[in-house]
Amino acid sequence: MFSLLTDPEEIFGLELLAIKYGIELALRHSSHSIWIESNSSYAVDIVKKSAKCPWNQINRVHQIHNLLEKFHNWKITHVWREGNTVADILSKRGFPAKREDFCMSVITPELQDSILKDSVGMIYARM
Known part of the structure; x- marks a missing residue:
């Protein structure tokens, strides 16, 4: 999971970039299967x-498909933003990410609460 500050017109490209980054991360950890969740149904x-696919994202989507061919099994599903609150909180903050490790200083009480709720499978109501 990562986030970057960007122009609102670039958001869809960043959704695909996040998917690509997650796939690359899984490959670096020698995963054979991957389940990708995104709150972007598109x-x-x-x-x-x-x-x-929009013409300006065709190369990125081809890169994603080429990476996915390296897995024995993969699937991608849509998840509502409420079902992915930790990623939503981080994306709203716009933390730049240059590495895989996660800086513990960004774990605020709000984020810690969301991590705990996610870990116990709390169901969120969509408002």
Whole structure:
């Protein structure tokens, strides 16, 4: 999980970049299977090849598909933002990420609470 500050027009490209980054991370850890979750249903549909890809993201989507070929099994599903609160909190803060490790100083009480709720499988109500 990572986040970057960006122009709102670039958000979809960042959704795909996050998917690509997660896949690369899984490959570096020698994973054979991957389950990708994204709160962008459009990105999920594009990776599944059930939606047309914008021309300016075609290369990135090809890179994603090439990476996915390296797994024995993979799937990608849409998850509502409420089902991924930790990533949502971090993305709103815009922490730049240059490495895989996660700086413990960013774990605020709000983030710690969300991590705890996610770990016990708390169900979130969509408002």
